[in-house]
Amino acid sequence: MTDHPDRLTLRDHIVEADIGAFEEERGRLQRLRFEVEVALAASQGAGDDVDGILSYDVLTGAIAAALAAERRALLEVLAEDIAARILSAPQAARVFVRVEKLDRASGALGVAITRSGGASAPARAAEEPGGRLVLLSQAAAEAADLPQAGAAVLLAEARRAPRAQDPEAQRRIDLLALDQAAWLLAARLGGMAVAATRTELEHGLRQGGPVVWAPSRLVLSQPEAPQRVEAPRLAAWLAEAMGLQEILALGCAPPETRLPVRSLPLDAAGAP
Incomplete structure (x- = not known):
């Protein structure tokens, strides 16, 4: 990054997280050490306005948000997510991210990536993706x-x-029963995309089209997910966590939620 005179750095940032591909790593916290270096698109030396600069909070916030989004199996995927979040800030031109596991061996095991902004950078909007959640009864899912x-x-x-x-x-x-229902619905709708992770859900929403949620992977990876597996409970939990705009209950009782809720009977299936 020597071609950029101004850099923002974060070193020896240690966070505990549940991460890893091996079964022995699941359900237990291990220490991760992060190093982030951001090459800035322009000098931050002018003025003293905190709103006009890339804050250190963007770096630590990107790490926290990536860890909170879903449980990761691979450090590489986590590093990519962090880099994409940082590069969504207009002040960031290029970012270096190193993530290391400190509890798996006598030394540190990790991965390091460098990503640049611009058209080739993974796009991740800073705001919530918007959209709504549609909860379908069994009859609605089988309707014409x-x-x-x-x-x-x-x-x-x-x-x-x-x-x-x-x-x-x-x-x-x-x-698993809800996952099966998701795949059946997607097949009946002509091969609609099925999403198992929050990243996939956000991508589908930002593409502007509906996406079917198969919930088992995301629910099992998030300790705060509802313990009782009921579609209305999961609908409310996901919609609130993702900041969706509303929940539409089609042919079924609406869930309890702080979000706006609309209920439609099956004979209103053609309604917007």
Whole structure:
């Protein structure tokens, strides 16, 4: 980064996180050390206005937001997410990100990437993606016509799943039933995209089209997700977490949420 005289740096930033591809890493926190260096598009030396500069909070905030978005299996994916978030700031021209695991070996195991801004940079808008969540009853998911959803996340209720004695086993069975309902809905709608992660959901919304949510991966990776696997509860949780604009309940009872909610009967399937 020697061609840019002004740089913003963050070093030895250590955060505990649940990350890793191995089963032994799941459900346990391990220390991650971050190093970030941002080459600035222009000098920040003029004036003393904090709103006109790239704040250090952008660096630490990008790390926190990337970790909070979903559980990651790979450091490479986490580093890419952090870089994309930082490069969404207009002051950032290029960013170097190093992420290291400190508890997996006697030394530090990690990855380092350098990414540049501009057309080739991964685009990630700073604001929420917008859109709404459409919760569909079983009958609505099987109906001949559905509303023109636009930028929306679709979540279909599932048929009753087999019963298990163990609560955690039952939770996973219920999540798998919702995943099956998602894939059936997507196939019936002509191969619509199915999203399992928040990144995929946000991408689908920003593309302006509906995307079907298969919830098991995201729910199992987020400790704050509802323990009771019910489509209305998951709908409210996801819509609030993503900052969606409203929830549309089609042919089913609306969920309890702080967001605006509309209910439509099945005979109003053609409504906007």
